[in-house]
Amino acid sequence: MPKRVDPDARREQVAEAVIDEIVAHGIRSVTLARIAARTGLAIGSIRHYFGDTVREVMRFTLGVLIQRVARRDATLSDDPVARIGDVITFAAPTSEQERRENIALVEYRVMARTDPEFAADIAATSLAGAEVVRSLLREALVDRDVEEEALHREALLLFALIEGFSFSSALFSAPLCETDVRAAVTATVQRLRDAYPPSGGAVEGTSRAPEAAEGSRSHI
Amino acid sequence: MPKRVDPDARREQVAEAVIDEIVAHGIRSVTLARIAARTGLAIGSIRHYFGDTVREVMRFTLGVLIQRVARRDATLSDDPVARIGDVITFAAPTSEQERRENIALVEYRVMARTDPEFAADIAATSLAGAEVVRSLLREALVDRDVEEEALHREALLLFALIEGFSFSSALFSAPLCETDVRAAVTATVQRLRDAYPPSGGAVEGTSRAPEAAEGSRSHI
DNA sequence: CATTTTTTGGCATGCTTGTGCTACTTTATT
DNA sequence: AATAAAGTAGCACAAGCATGCCAAAAAATG
Numbered sequence: 001m002p003k004r005v006d007p008d009a010r011r012e013q014v015a016e017a018v019i020d021e022i023v024a025h026g027i028r029s030v031t032l033a034r035i036a037a038r039t040g041l042a043i044g045s046i047r048h049y050f051g052d053t054v055r056e057v058m059r060f061t062l063g064v065l066i067q068r069v070a071r072r073d074a075t076l077s078d079d080p081v082a083r084i085g086d087v088i089t090f091a092a093p094t095s096e097q098e099r100r101e102n103i104a105l106v107e108y109r110v111m112a113r114t115d116p117e118f119a120a121d122i123a124a125t126s127l128a129g130a131e132v133v134r135s136l137l138r139e140a141l142v143d144r145d146v147e148e149e150a151l152h153r154e155a156l157l158l159f160a161l162i163e164g165f166s167f168s169s170a171l172f173s174a175p176l177c178e179t180d181v182r183a184a185v186t187a188t189v190q191r192l193r194d195a196y197p198p199s200g201g202a203v204e205g206t207s208r209a210p211e212a213a214e215g216s217r218s219h220i
Numbered sequence: 221m222p223k224r225v226d227p228d229a230r231r232e233q234v235a236e237a238v239i240d241e242i243v244a245h246g247i248r249s250v251t252l253a254r255i256a257a258r259t260g261l262a263i264g265s266i267r268h269y270f271g272d273t274v275r276e277v278m279r280f281t282l283g284v285l286i287q288r289v290a291r292r293d294a295t296l297s298d299d300p301v302a303r304i305g306d307v308i309t310f311a312a313p314t315s316e317q318e319r320r321e322n323i324a325l326v327e328y329r330v331m332a333r334t335d336p337e338f339a340a341d342i343a344a345t346s347l348a349g350a351e352v353v354r355s356l357l358r359e360a361l362v363d364r365d366v367e368e369e370a371l372h373r374e375a376l377l378l379f380a381l382i383e384g385f386s387f388s389s390a391l392f393s394a395p396l397c398e399t400d401v402r403a404a405v406t407a408t409v410q411r412l413r414d415a416y417p418p419s420g421g422a423v424e425g426t427s428r429a430p431e432a433a434e435g436s437r438s439h440i
Numbered sequence: 441c442a443t444t445t446t447t448t449g450g451c452a453t454g455c456t457t458g459t460g461c462t463a464c465t466t467t468a469t470t
Numbered sequence: 471a472a473t474a475a476a477g478t479a480g481c482a483c484a485a486g487c488a489t490g491c492c493a494a495a496a497a498a499t500g
Contacts, residue, residue, distance in 0.1 A: 024334070025334050026334040026335070031486085031487065032488075032489095042448055042450085043449080043450085044448055044449050045448055045449080047489085048447065052489055052490070053488075054487090054489090106330065107330065110326065110327065110330050110391065112391075113246065113390070113393075114244070114245050114249075126391075126392070153400055153403060153404060156401075157404040157407070159384070160381055160385045160388055160401075160404070161380055161381050161384055162384065163384035164380035164381055164382065164384025167387040168380055168383055170333070171329055171330065171332075171346075173333075180373055180376060183373060184373060184377035184380070188377065191412070192411070194411075227476095251457065251458090252459095253456085262478055262479050263480080264477090268477060269477090272459055272460075273458075274458070
């Protein structure tokens with residue numbers, strides 16, 4: 001029966017099963033037995049690849065999820081405003097795959113609130129997300145005159161909005177027409193831009209004029 | 221030891237313990253033993269008031285939470301715009317009590333995603349919340365010319381924003397300076413208002429004035 | 441073929457829970 | 471005081487899980 005197999009592929013397969021199980025029955029129901037049933041593998045096999053404890057499996061799966069989210073950061077548009085629109089794919093997932101991952105991540109985040117072992121990773125990821133939003137917003141407002149503190153507050157708002165969509169799309173069974181969500185986010189950003197005066201060519205801090213598509217694409 | 225006691229008070233006391241336990245260790249760790257330890261009661265006693273099963277306790281506690289949220293609906297300001305600002309107390313809780321309830325409710329909502337027994341109640345509550353937001357927004361935009369469909373989309377946005385704050389305040393340990401949140405929400409609403417032309421009708425000059433048409437105060 | 445390594449399967453134990461059932465203690469009522 | 475009711479406590483059993491440990495089966499390697 002047993003064949004030679006790539007360990008990493010096996011682990012990915014298991015992680016996928018864990019995500020499925022979370023989506024189907026919630027993170028609290030992830031157990032070796034259920035993972036085994038879902039993958040068709042035996043409990044012993046799973047333990048073989050991860051080291052006896054279930055927590056290892058959970059930890060690995062969380063790593064996979066975080067990695068995938070981070071990878072999406074690289075698939076954003078070029079235009080700053082459009083980039084912000086793209087971020088909603090974290091929230092209103094376009095593919096079934098992304099939907100599953102969003103749900104799983106939400107469950108992980110809720111669990112991490114009371115589970116010190118995952119708290120650190122989750123906190124770091126959330127922080128990174130907030131940074132990305134702020135950095136994106138900064139780019140989108142580069143041709144506007146806005147103080148640092150105001151930008152901070154606006155980023156907070158935008159971040160909350162995205163979190164809200166993510167949360168909603170994870171919890172509502174129905175949900176979330178993507179065009180509606182995109183429309184809402186872009187409208188918000190547009191209004192946000194309009195709320196600040198254009199930085200005329202000669203304002204002290206930002207000497208440079210609006211340049212749309214340029215440079216730094218890594219936000220973290 | 222045993223004294224004569226009001227059953228409802230006892231049940232409230234138990235519900236309070238359940239909320240505490242959820243806040244402290246997550247909803248998946250709520251167990252008869254832990255409730256008993258937290259209340260100082262014996263397991264048997266708790267079972268006496270709720271009928272043998274733990275789910276009864278959970279169900280009752282959810283009822284308490286929903287009821288309390290609904291009650292807050294009645295404590296809003298008079299001015300429509302200010303009312304919307306008030307709604308953020310669902311999200312950036314001012315009192316420790318409200319903070320606990322928000323956390324517990326978030327956990328219940330996540331659990332309900334995969335637990336049919338609670339799904340119905342939670343769905344109804346969420347729907348009611350969305351209705352409240354829409355109704356509040358309609359009042360806030362009563363002097364503006366906005367079509368029904370646009371209002372629907374704006375309500376979606378506002379709702380997501382509130383959800384995002386609620387979620388964030390539940391999950392971040394730190395969290396959420398209330399004035400910042402309030403500023404963000406009111407700014408959003410203000411910009412939202414400015415995005416629509418005044419309705420040619422009667423009302424004028426009050427685009428920023430806090431006085432209110434005191435209308436219906438019951439939103440559900 | 442013999443041996444080593446990888447992969448798989450499983451047993452046994454200890455722990456936590458839920459829950460049916462029973463018995464004991466205190467209070468109220470007549 | 472007698473009796474019923476309400477409240478408290480706990481036992482016992484079954485089920486589910488994590489996990490330490492070990493052994494069989496299947497490749498790979500020499």
